[in-house]
Amino acid sequence: MSVLVVGSTALDSVKTPFGEVNDTLGGSAFYFSAAASYFAPVKIVGIVGDDFPLDQLDFLIKRGVDLTGLEIAKGKTFRWGGVYHENMNHRDTLFTHLNVFETFSPKLPEAYRDTPFVFLANIHPELQLQVLEQTRNPRLVMLDTMNLWIDTALAPLKEVMKKVDAVILNDQEATQITGEINLIRAARKVTDLGPKIVIIKKGEHGAFVLAGDEIFAIPAYPLESLYDPTGAGDSFAGGMVGYLAKCNDISMESFRKAIAYGTVTASFSVEQFSIDRLKDLKMEDIETRYRKLAEMTRF
Amino acid sequence: MSVLVVGSTALDSVKTPFGEVNDTLGGSAFYFSAAASYFAPVKIVGIVGDDFPLDQLDFLIKRGVDLTGLEIAKGKTFRWGGVYHENMNHRDTLFTHLNVFETFSPKLPEAYRDTPFVFLANIHPELQLQVLEQTRNPRLVMLDTMNLWIDTALAPLKEVMKKVDAVILNDQEATQITGEINLIRAARKVTDLGPKIVIIKKGEHGAFVLAGDEIFAIPAYPLESLYDPTGAGDSFAGGMVGYLAKCNDISMESFRKAIAYGTVTASFSVEQFSIDRLKDLKMEDIETRYRKLAEMTRF
Numbered sequence: 390m391s392v393l394v395v396g397s398t399a400l401d402s403v404k405t406p407f408g409e410v411n412d413t414l415g416g417s418a419f420y421f422s423a424a425a426s427y428f429a430p431v432k433i434v435g436i437v438g439d440d441f442p443l444d445q446l447d448f449l450i451k452r453g454v455d456l457t458g459l460e461i462a463k464g465k466t467f468r469w470g471g472v473y474h475e476n477m478n479h480r481d482t483l484f485t486h487l488n489v490f491e492t493f494s495p496k497l498p499e500a501y502r503d504t505p506f507v508f509l510a511n512i513h514p515e516l517q518l519q520v521l522e523q524t525r526n527p528r529l530v531m532l533d534t535m536n537l538w539i540d541t542a543l544a545p546l547k548e549v550m551k552k553v554d555a556v557i558l559n560d561q562e563a564t565q566i567t568g569e570i571n572l573i574r575a576a577r578k579v580t581d582l583g584p585k586i587v588i589i590k591k592g593e594h595g596a597f598v599l600a601g602d603e604i605f606a607i608p609a610y611p612l613e614s615l616y617d618p619t620g621a622g623d624s625f626a627g628g629m630v631g632y633l634a635k636c637n638d639i640s641m642e643s644f645r646k647a648i649a650y651g652t653v654t655a656s657f658s659v660e661q662f663s664i665d666r667l668k669d670l671k672m673e674d675i676e677t678r679y680r681k682l683a684e685m686t687r688f
Numbered sequence: 689m690s691v692l693v694v695g696s697t698a699l700d701s702v703k704t705p706f707g708e709v710n711d712t713l714g715g716s717a718f719y720f721s722a723a724a725s726y727f728a729p730v731k732i733v734g735i736v737g738d739d740f741p742l743d744q745l746d747f748l749i750k751r752g753v754d755l756t757g758l759e760i761a762k763g764k765t766f767r768w769g770g771v772y773h774e775n776m777n778h779r780d781t782l783f784t785h786l787n788v789f790e791t792f793s794p795k796l797p798e799a800y801r802d803t804p805f806v807f808l809a810n811i812h813p814e815l816q817l818q819v820l821e822q823t824r825n826p827r828l829v830m831l832d833t834m835n836l837w838i839d840t841a842l843a844p845l846k847e848v849m850k851k852v853d854a855v856i857l858n859d860q861e862a863t864q865i866t867g868e869i870n871l872i873r874a875a876r877k878v879t880d881l882g883p884k885i886v887i888i889k890k891g892e893h894g895a896f897v898l899a900g901d902e903i904f905a906i907p908a909y910p911l912e913s914l915y916d917p918t919g920a921g922d923s924f925a926g927g928m929v930g931y932l933a934k935c936n937d938i939s940m941e942s943f944r945k946a947i948a949y950g951t952v953t954a955s956f957s958v959e960q961f962s963i964d965r966l967k968d969l970k971m972e973d974i975e976t977r978y979r980k981l982a983e984m985t986r987f
Contacts, residue, residue, distance in 0.1 A: 476869045570775045572892075573910045593871075594893035595907055604984050606907035608894055611872045645987035685903050686985055688944035 390528070390634040391430040394421045395495050395520045396510025396623070398435030398459065402470040403662065405477065407616045413663035414445050415469060417510035417533065420620035423667035424627025424654040425508075426452040427675060429634035432501050434458035434520070438466040438489045448668045457498045462489040477618050478592060497523040506634040508626060509553070511535045514545035521552055529639050531555040531630060532584070533622070539565050547582060554639075555586035557626055563589050573599065588629070588648065590622055596652065598644055605645045610656035610682055617662045621655045624667065628654030628675075653678045689827070689933040690729040693720045694794050694819045695809025695922070697734030697758065701769040702961065704776065706915045712962035713744050714768060716809035716832065719919035722966035723926025723953040724807075725751040726974060728933035731800050733757035733819070737765035737788045747967045756797045761788040776917055777891060796822040805933040807925060808852070810834045813844035820851055828938050830854040830929060831883070832921070838864045846881060853938075854885035856925055862888050872898065887928070887947065889921055895951065897943055904944045909955035909981055916961045920954045923966065927953030927974075952977045 394417075401415030418435045425431045432455040437443075439461060446456060467490035470483040495516055505528040509517040517532060524530070530553040538546050539562060546566075550556060556579055560572055566582075569575035576587040576599040586600045597606040629644075629651030636643055653675055657666045693716075700714030717734045724730045731754040738760060745755060766789035769782040794815055804827040808816040816831060823829070829852040837845050838861060845865075849855060855878055859871055865881075868874035875886040875898040885899045892914075896905035928943075928950030935942055952974055956965045 571912060571914070573912045577912075591893065594890065595905075597907065597910065604910050605987070606894075606910060606984055607987070608896065608905035608907055611896065611903050611905060613870060613872045613876075615870070649987045683987065685905055686987075688904070688906065688948045688982065688985075 390505045390637045391432060392425050392506040392508060392630055392634045393432045393434065393497070393501055393504035393524070394418050394425070394508045394510055395434040395517070396421060396508075396512055397467055397490065398433070398437050399467040399469050399490075400441070401619060401663065402468070402483070403473070403617055403619050404471075405473040405617050406475055408662065410662045412468070415619065415663060416467065417512075417620070417623045419449075420623035420658065420664055420667075421508060421510055421627040421630075422449055422454050423664045424624040424651075424658065425631030425634070426454050427654070427670070427672055428628070428631030428650070429506070431455065431631070432458060432504055434495050434497060434501065436460040436462055436467075436489050436493045438462060438464045441466045458496070458501055460496070464489045471619070473618060477615055480618070495520050495523075505529070505637070506630055507531070508630050509533065509549070510623060510626070514538055514542050514549045517549045518545060521549065528637075529554050529630075529633060531557060531626070533557050533626060534562065536562060536565055551583035553584050555588065556584040557588040557590065557622075559590045559592070559622060572597075573604070586644070590625060592618070592621070596625070596648055598641075598648055600641055600644070603641050605641065605648065607648055607652055608686060610652050610678065611685070612656055612660070615659045618659050620664065621659050624658035625651040625655035627651070649679060649682055650675070653682060689804045689936045690731060691724050691805040691807060691929055691933045692731045692733065692796070692800055692803035692823070693717050693724070693807045693809055694733040694816070695720060695807075695811055696766055696789065697732070697736050698766040698768050698789075699740070700918060700962065701767070701782070702772070702916055702918050703770075704772040704916050705774055707961065709961045711767070714918065714962060715766065716811075716919070716922040718748075719922035719957065719963055719966075720807060720809055720926040720929075721748055721753050722963045723923040723950075723957065724930030724933070725753050726953070726969070726971055727927070727930030727949070728805070730754065730930070731757060731803055733794050733796060733800065735759040735761055735766075735788050735792045737761060737763045740765045757795070757800055759795070763788045770918070772917060776914055779917070794819050794822075804828070804936070805929055806830070807929050808832065808848070809922060809925070813837055813841050813848045816848045817844060820848065827936075828853050828929075828932060830856060830925070832856050832925060833861065835861060835864055850882035852883050854887065855883040856887040856889065856921070858889045858891070858921060871896075872903070885943070889924060891917070891920070895924070895947055897947055899940055899943070902940050904940065904947065906947055906951055907985060909951050909977065910984070911955055911959065914958045917958050919963065920958050923957035924950040924954035926950070948978060948981055949974070952981060
């Protein structure tokens with residue numbers, strides 16, 4: 390089955406203790422697609438400016454990613470700049486230039502509307518609603534968001550949360566939206582807002598999913614070298630939703646494996662700057678690390 | 689096989705957002721024993737004052753804990769007071785009255801000296817060395833410590849670390865002792881100090897063990913209600929070492945299960961104040977939660 394992702398498509402400038410890159414491929418939709426395309430055909434909806442180096446997307450095209458829905462608008466591409474400090478858990482945003490993203494109004498090509506797996510990456514909840522209105526009978530809709538929308542657009546965010554099957558949040562977002570510090574209680578409260586399935590990402594501490602009475606928890610893949618955490622969450626989501634689409638099954642049994650695959654794709658993503666590590670990865674690299682993760686958590 | 693623990697034996701006064709207790713059973717050796725005694729016979733070495741309410745130890749005696757090595761000295765019992773704030777991850781120490789603990793010099797009764805499993809709970813490294821000198825051919829010696837000794841007694845701490853098989857540290861201690869923020873690298877650097885096995889506790893984020901090239905990682909048991917985190921690490925260590933002693937096997941296969949049992953005993957410990965939850969727990973409660981943890985982490 391195929392996956393539709395709508396999200397940001399950007400050029401990032403990132404500095405970490407290990408180096409610095411400028412105007413490199415970034416944005417939630419690109420990270421997600423790079424990861425998901427190892428598992429299933431992906432369709433992107435997004436917007437870039439006429440300054441965007443389209444040849445940087447060749448690796449996605451080669452992996453069967455459909456870019457029909459990537460609008461090329463007159464003007465500059467969305468640019469984000471950030472710096473990570475020593476412990477890599479915190480970053481400061483240096484600039485956010487929305488540019489063409491400011492007037493983005495997602496339009497799904499006709500051939501996209503029946504896509505069974507839909508990932509609403511982190512964009513304004515009003516835009517996420519617009520996307521949903523253009524889909525037809527998706528099998529699974531998963532939503533991501535960020536602190537900015539919880540702060541500034543909570544009403545439309547809650548509106549769209551009522552209409553999705555699953556939500557993926559990091560620990561801080563889960564606490565921010567529910568007021569609960571305890572993450573299990575926070576996840577449960579998120580299900581009260583509508584979605585039956587809640588995935589909580591805890592960065593280097595792993596992730597868990599809560600659905601009804603069932604919980605599945607997994608540690609992060611242990612890494613000794615982490616170069617750039619940008620996009621880790623989107624790479625995680627890409628591996629997860631990509632796997633669900635591949636097996637066309639949204640049972641908790643599949644979610645367990647999907648979250649393990651997401652853990653693995655995210656672990657590769659942070660090993661190099663930008664999306665670079667997800668460009669030349671082989672499926673067997675993913676499978677090898679998946680088996681190692683299974684072995685590392687077995688008791 | 690039996691387990692020897694040497695550590696603090698205290699009366700704690702603890703305040704959390706959920707309540708407050710005064711002069712209640714505390715100290716690493718009591719927490720450890722309460723947990724370990726579900727799995728194996730335990731021998732305690734410690735010191736209390738003549739003000740200590742010995743009847744509070746009846747539950748340990750009933751579970752076969754040997755208190756021969758618990759010295760009752762003239763004077764007051766070691767008292768610690770602390771307060772946990774809203775997120776329960778940080779605590780402020782309100783007071784530490786060492787009292788009779790100030791002149792503690794651990795003496796192992798003759799019948800203790802051949803105990804095969806030895807846990808050096810968090811006390812001054814010089815005392816840990818004294819204990820080691822009195823043991824005969826232990827099968828496994830595991831050491832715990834704290835930030836205070838890393839700050840003030842690093843030389844004897846490194847001395848004793850050379851002589852033990854395993855070390856258990858929390859994330860902050862591991863970083864403090866190695867200068868490494870990345871916990872996998874920190875754990876590896878700890879093995880350079882001597883111990884072949886390093887267990888890193890991450891509180892609500894679980895734990896991992898590193899031994900040679902092998903890593904086993906486990907999330908914490910998901911809890912919605914946590915009343916008092918005091919002693920969680922010692923309850924974890926107690927479940928872990930207790931299980932290792934029970935099966936008399938220190939292979940990584942056993943360590944995996946041991947860490948899962950430690951995770952479970954710690955999860956019970958924090959559900960009530962002091963050691964209360966570990967007083968009336970049934971072994972079948974532990975086994976049930978162990979099976980749930982296995983189910984929650986399977987993929």
